[in-house]
Amino acid sequence: xxxxxxxxxxxxxxxxxxxxxxxxxxxxxxxxxxxxxxxxxxxxxxxxxxxxxxxxxxxxxxxxxxxxxxxxxxxxxxxxxxxxxxxxxxxxxxxxxxxxxxxxxxxxxxxxxxxxxxxxxxxxxxxxxxxxxxxxxxxxxxxxxxxxxxxxxxxxxxxxxxxxxxxxxxxxxxxxxxxxxxxxxxxxxxxxxxxxxxxxxxxxxxxxxxxxxxxx
Numbered sequence: 001x002x003x004x005x006x007x008x009x010x011x012x013x014x015x016x017x018x019x020x021x022x023x024x025x026x027x028x029x030x031x032x033x034x035x036x037x038x039x040x041x042x043x044x045x046x047x048x049x050x051x052x053x054x055x056x057x058x059x060x061x062x063x064x065x066x067x068x069x070x071x072x073x074x075x076x077x078x079x080x081x082x083x084x085x086x087x088x089x090x091x092x093x094x095x096x097x098x099x100x101x102x103x104x105x106x107x108x109x110x111x112x113x114x115x116x117x118x119x120x121x122x123x124x125x126x127x128x129x130x131x132x133x134x135x136x137x138x139x140x141x142x143x144x145x146x147x148x149x150x151x152x153x154x155x156x157x158x159x160x161x162x163x164x165x166x167x168x169x170x171x172x173x174x175x176x177x178x179x180x181x182x183x184x185x186x187x188x189x190x191x192x193x194x195x196x197x198x199x200x201x202x203x204x205x206x207x208x209x210x211x212x213x214x215x216x
Contacts (some may be wrong), residue, residue: 012037012131013058017048017076018065023120027063027092030124034131044068045076052085059087061115061134066093066103074106081110088134090127092118099176 014031016039018024024041031039040059042048045068052059062080066073073091080089089112091103100117107114115130 012060012134014039015048015051015059015062016041017043017045017062017068017073019043019068020065023065027122027127030122030127031063034124034128045071045073045079048076049079049083052080052083056083056085061088061090061131063090063092066091066099067095074103077103077107077110077112081107081112085112088113088115090115090118090130092120092122094120096176 012035014037016024016027016031018027018041021043024043028039028041031037037060040051042051045064048062048064049071052062062085064073064076068076071079073093077089089107091100091107091114093100093103097119100119104114104117115133118126118130
């Protein structure tokens with residue numbers, strides 16, 4: 001199937017997010033040359049979040065600039081994850097490639113469907129390749145299994161067998177790509193672990209978890 005056949009068979013709606021009017025027009029024209037799909041442009045992350053909240057299923061693919069005032073691309077990704085946006089994401093920026101890679105990792109860590117990233121100015125061939133990858137997400141089914149609750153007995157067994165593991169998410173500067181710190185994350189809230197610790201081990205260990213929650 002050629003690119004033209006693929007795009008004709010998949011009428012896609014795009015949301016382009018960039019504070020630069022020239023770049024919005026350039027990306028919009030690039031998309032319109034590739035496909036007859038609808039292209040909506042907004043100038044800020046906040047506008048993008050509002051548009052997606054109003055109708056989460058409208059936009060198949062969001063093209064998101066990372067470096068924007070007020071609400072930057074990373075903050076926009078956080079809001080899209082909270083909305084549980086299920087479409088595809090293409091990140092683009094004039095920043096260093098390491099910043100783009102860090103942003104892609106952040107987005108995927110929040111279970112967003114990142115098709116890839118592009119450096120400015122975007123090129124039609126690169127955009128075309130990423131859009132074709134969206135076919136993978138059209139058929140992917142989200143994991144609908146319910147989360148299992150952590151019981152006191154299971155937690156006690158985990159402590160006894162030294163089976164507990166912490167996972168950390170890097171905090172990365174969107175401007176430099178430098179790793180500034182890390183935060184712990186997971187299925188269970190730290191407050192829940194603190195409560196279990198207090199029940200099993202006494203006040204002192206529970207207090208340590210509570211302090212960790214405040215610092216993290």
